[in-house]
Amino acid sequence: MFWTRELIARNAPVRRRAAPPPGEPPHLGRGVAAYLGLAIGDALGATVEFMTPNEIRQRHGVHDQITGGGWLRLKAGRVTDDTTMSLALGDAILATGGVEATAAARAFDDWMRAKPVDIGNTVRRNLVAFRQTGNPQAPASEHDAGNGAAMRVLPVALACYGQPEKTCIFANRAQAHVTHHNVLSDAACETLIFMVQDLLAGRDPIDVERRRAEKLASQHPVFAYDKKRCENPSGYVVDTLKAVLQSFFATESFEDCLVDVVNRGGDADTTGAIAGMLAGARYGLEGIPRRWLAALEDSTRQACERQAKNLLLQAGMQPQASPTPA
Ligand code: MN
Ligand code: MN
Numbered sequence: 498m499f500w501t502r503e504l505i506a507r508n509a510p511v512r513r514r515a516a517p518p519p520g521e522p523p524h525l526g527r528g529v530a531a532y533l534g535l536a537i538g539d540a541l542g543a544t545v546e547f548m549t550p551n552e553i554r555q556r557h558g559v560h561d562q563i564t565g566g567g568w569l570r571l572k573a574g575r576v577t578d579d580t581t582m583s584l585a586l587g588d589a590i591l592a593t594g595g596v597e598a599t600a601a602a603r604a605f606d607d608w609m610r611a612k613p614v615d616i617g618n619t620v621r622r623n624l625v626a627f628r629q630t631g632n633p634q635a636p637a638s639e640h641d642a643g644n645g646a647a648m649r650v651l652p653v654a655l656a657c658y659g660q661p662e663k664t665c666i667f668a669n670r671a672q673a674h675v676t677h678h679n680v681l682s683d684a685a686c687e688t689l690i691f692m693v694q695d696l697l698a699g700r701d702p703i704d705v706e707r708r709r710a711e712k713l714a715s716q717h718p719v720f721a722y723d724k725k726r727c728e729n730p731s732g733y734v735v736d737t738l739k740a741v742l743q744s745f746f747a748t749e750s751f752e753d754c755l756v757d758v759v760n761r762g763g764d765a766d767t768t769g770a771i772a773g774m775l776a777g778a779r780y781g782l783e784g785i786p787r788r789w790l791a792a793l794e795d796s797t798r799q800a801c802e803r804q805a806k807n808l809l810l811q812a813g814m815q816p817q818a819s820p821t822p823a
Pocket of ligand 1 (some may be wrong): 578615
């Protein structure tokens, strides 16, 4: 038998998952799963980023293994900006004790200096501007409607878990506007944050769809996602969200959701990351295929687990706290 990378990944031993300690609230496990889902979707999707569904079919059949490669020539299990910017933001939130615009901008700037494997154009342009002006808020722009802020909302959703919606919106805009000061980006970010929080709280996905996703589409009809299957989604936040929402609500497992969304190609690491975050929050740790968890780079897995717990613990310790105003 040939021991291909795939077989090795499938047969790799996986630590037995401990049952949650007695008294650990269920949202903690789902929060960890959301963070692992973000990283797994990023690592899985990066292999087929910028490919069309046809190209993926020809090269991989169905792409469902974390193998690395892709245009970034990643090592298997490596993640990209979607996960590493989220981790940078989460660290800043933990250090500051809230979501603060300048702290977020500095964290992103440090992240850029460390030469990440990939970086979006809007992110780069507005971080360079921050370096020059010290102003952590990019000018409002109709054009900056990329998915670069939406892909890194998870630490905000966790840090603000249990807080009023207004607080979550305010906190998100502090981090999002560092690079993406745009109405559609804001609407997408806020919808994702509320969806994650609803799912962590154990809400029924049908209810989450009605309360959050359908509301987004009714307020901003460009986001209507139920008509035509969105394939080859671009980095435009509207395309990204449409593909993610279609996959997320049309599937019934973590694995089916991620396989469906990344095989649509396009900005597949980012659709994978966002879908993985939602699916992790919905299905919890038990829903994550072991071969994917085992394939994820160890240091990334540990950082995601640690940060998810610490952000939720911080949120739990500050029931009345609101993020520091910018
Ligand atoms: Mn990426
Ligand atoms: Mn991407």
